[in-house]
Amino acid sequence: MNFNRDVLSSLILIGIATIYLTQILSLPPPFITEEPGPALYPLMIVFVIYTSSFWILLKGLKGGGKALFMKGLSRPLAFIILSVLYISILTSIGYFLSTTLYTLTIALMFDYGKRRIDKSLAYCSIVAVLVTLIGYVLFEILFGVSLPKWGI
Amino acid sequence: MAIEIINWLIALLQPIVFISFLLGFLIGLIFGIIPGLTATLAIALLLPFTFGMETVQALATCVAIYASGIYGGGITGTLINIPGTPGGAITTLEGYKLTLRGKAAKALTHGAFSSMIGGVLGTILAIILLEPIARASLVFQTHDKFSLVLMAIVVVSVLNTESIVKGIISTALGLMLATIGIDPLLPIPRFTFGVHSLTEGISLIAAVVGMFAVSEVLRQIEVGLDLSELAKRGHQKISRKELVPKREDFGKIGLKIYPKSALIGFFVGVLPGAGAAMAALLSYAEAKRSSKHKEEFGEGSLEGIVAAETANNAMCPGAIIPMLTFGIPGDSVTAVMLGVLLIHGLIPSPYIMFEKGNVVGPMLVGLIISSIMCYVSLLILGPLYAKILNLKGTVLYPFIAMIAFVGVYTATFSIPQLWMALFIGVATYLLSKADYPSVPFLMGYILGPMFENYLRTSLSISKGNPLIFLTSPLSAIFLLLAVIFAYFLGVRLSRVMKSIQ
Numbered sequence: 001m002n003f004n005r006d007v008l009s010s011l012i013l014i015g016i017a018t019i020y021l022t023q024i025l026s027l028p029p030p031f032i033t034e035e036p037g038p039a040l041y042p043l044m045i046v047f048v049i050y051t052s053s054f055w056i057l058l059k060g061l062k063g064g065g066k067a068l069f070m071k072g073l074s075r076p077l078a079f080i081i082l083s084v085l086y087i088s089i090l091t092s093i094g095y096f097l098s099t100t101l102y103t104l105t106i107a108l109m110f111d112y113g114k115r116r117i118d119k120s121l122a123y124c125s126i127v128a129v130l131v132t133l134i135g136y137v138l139f140e141i142l143f144g145v146s147l148p149k150w151g152i
Numbered sequence: 153m154a155i156e157i158i159n160w161l162i163a164l165l166q167p168i169v170f171i172s173f174l175l176g177f178l179i180g181l182i183f184g185i186i187p188g189l190t191a192t193l194a195i196a197l198l199l200p201f202t203f204g205m206e207t208v209q210a211l212a213t214c215v216a217i218y219a220s221g222i223y224g225g226g227i228t229g230t231l232i233n234i235p236g237t238p239g240g241a242i243t244t245l246e247g248y249k250l251t252l253r254g255k256a257a258k259a260l261t262h263g264a265f266s267s268m269i270g271g272v273l274g275t276i277l278a279i280i281l282l283e284p285i286a287r288a289s290l291v292f293q294t295h296d297k298f299s300l301v302l303m304a305i306v307v308v309s310v311l312n313t314e315s316i317v318k319g320i321i322s323t324a325l326g327l328m329l330a331t332i333g334i335d336p337l338l339p340i341p342r343f344t345f346g347v348h349s350l351t352e353g354i355s356l357i358a359a360v361v362g363m364f365a366v367s368e369v370l371r372q373i374e375v376g377l378d379l380s381e382l383a384k385r386g387h388q389k390i391s392r393k394e395l396v397p398k399r400e401d402f403g404k405i406g407l408k409i410y411p412k413s414a415l416i417g418f419f420v421g422v423l424p425g426a427g428a429a430m431a432a433l434l435s436y437a438e439a440k441r442s443s444k445h446k447e448e449f450g451e452g453s454l455e456g457i458v459a460a461e462t463a464n465n466a467m468c469p470g471a472i473i474p475m476l477t478f479g480i481p482g483d484s485v486t487a488v489m490l491g492v493l494l495i496h497g498l499i500p501s502p503y504i505m506f507e508k509g510n511v512v513g514p515m516l517v518g519l520i521i522s523s524i525m526c527y528v529s530l531l532i533l534g535p536l537y538a539k540i541l542n543l544k545g546t547v548l549y550p551f552i553a554m555i556a557f558v559g560v561y562t563a564t565f566s567i568p569q570l571w572m573a574l575f576i577g578v579a580t581y582l583l584s585k586a587d588y589p590s591v592p593f594l595m596g597y598i599l600g601p602m603f604e605n606y607l608r609t610s611l612s613i614s615k616g617n618p619l620i621f622l623t624s625p626l627s628a629i630f631l632l633l634a635v636i637f638a639y640f641l642g643v644r645l646s647r648v649m650k651s652i653q
Contacts, residue, residue: 006586008586045328048321103554106549
């Protein structure tokens with residue numbers, strides 16, 4: 001049996017479609033007398049996803065999909081974790097501190113291995129402060145949008 | 153008509169509008185030139201700012217980004233053999249061969265000149281066609297509109313992908329995403345999983361930023377492409393004197409290729425989801441078929457560059473037409489632009505040109521001016537193009553990530569929408585790892601509400617009888633066209649693409 005990206009993706013899609021289907025079951029029936037109800041259209045979508053995903057699954061099991069193992073996923077994973085943290089703290093610690101920390105860590109990820117660590121830290125800190133300031137000027141000063149302050 | 157056009161031009165030349173327009177052009181050019189960044193991403197990042205802009209200013213800025221972003225894609229391809237955007241892939245094929253022979257200036261000149269011609273001819277065609285399209289669409293009933301949107305969904309699903317089934321799944325996922333929130337016809341929340349904030353649905357800004365900005369940062373972080381190394385590769389001294397097209401080149405290229413490629417580009421633009429890459433490819437294939445110098449194609453053909461660049465800039469006005477008249481975007485850029493229209497309370501309709509001509513008109517004039525600016529910008533900035541690649545990822549991507557998340561927050565003031573943007577970004581990135589295309593995902597999300605609305609309204613009228621879609625002649629024609637497009641675009645066209653590759 002080939003367990004490749006096609007197989008994995010189709011299994012995840014079938015899972016998503018099943019969760020979606022459980023929600024459809026809580027809606028009024030597809031046809032209320034002769035009127036189409038809110039469940040009709042989602043049922044059609046689920047049908048398309050199920051049939052197409054099974055097709056991909058069968059094709060994947062026969063072979064042909066890309067190998068499951070992916071190199072270099074640690075950096076994207078780090079970015080996702082950083083973004084989760086950023087969204088979590090944005091409104092509690094405010095725009096300036098959260099954005100400076102967030103952009104600093106992303107800059108460090110892009111700068112990694114390009115210069116000595118102390119120089120990289122100094123360079124990325126300047127980038128982070130500048131990016132944060134530009135964001136402040138663009139959103140708050142030019143477009144008059146209120147950014148989250150500390151403790152708000 | 154002449155007076156109207158002058159009024160549109162005056163509206164565009166208002167200082168604030170024109171400054172935004174020029175800035176938009178520069179941003180689009182930079183995003184077009186840098187591999188990985190696209191006009192779609194530029195407009196997606198601009199979306200939150202458009203809340204604070206006048207409608208004319210917002211739309212003018214968008215079209216400037218659009219035209220220059222599409223044009224910029226071919227520049228990097230010519231200089232360093234990596235297209236800045238998918239639309240620049242065909243130009244790369246011929247342009248880089250000329251660069252290797254020391255003729256980068258010639259390739260860039262004809263690329264810019266034909267982009268200008270394509271954009272201008274395409275926009276003139278759009279202005280001419282808007283009124284007849286509006287009159288023709290007066291007879292459309294709800295079930296005809298359903299079949300029209302279904303045709304668009306079929307086209308979107310079979311294009312943009314190597315696997316039609318994966319295209320269908322991506323579109324269906326977009327349609328699924330659009331069902332989250334309050335039912336469009338009844339006051340019932342759907343697919344909210346008990347989360348109260350999901351009843352408002354997923355905002356367009358969160359979806360677009362997730363699909364194009366977050367997923368792109370993830371891709372770039374994974375690849376870690378060093379643009380400054382690429383810039384060194386593209387270092388070829390170009391003087392401004394070389395950037396004027398020569399008469400003998402036109403003699404060799406022929407003048408017929410311009411209107412022909414513009415027509416191909418324009419009508420490819422009208423097809424939902426087709427986009428610049430498809431326009432350039434089909435125009436290039438036709439130019440090669442009818443050329444007297446077939447042997448030069450693939451070896452640095454100016455005809456090839458002209459065909460591709462004329463078509464991909466003529467595609468822009470073509471893609472705008474169905475977006476304005478039916479709310480069916482021609483490509484991913486116009487899909488995001490549709491969001492700008494909606495933010496400003498403009499509902500796409502066949503009468504939009506008559507009812508909101510003071511807003512739509514300056515946008516079309518802006519498309520003509522930005523097309524002309526493609527060539528003018530080459531004369532001014534041409535020698536500096538390769539230097540744009542010196543923009544470091546260390547600066548660029550923290551900036552994009554900041555604008556993306558803070559933009560979603562300021563546009564919605566909702567933390568759940570930020571979570572959705574991140575979730576959609578990660579999902580798009582992971583789907584792309586298994587070759588599921590992102591453009592059908594976006595188009596499904598955009599077309600979904602309209603599709604469901606027309607479906608249910610039609611079935612309500614027919615008392616649940618689906619034959620209503622076959623008994624109406626117009627509806628039946630659209631359904632037949634959907635089948636024809638599925639065959640020609642999904643089966644035949646993939647053969648043409650493989651033969652060119």
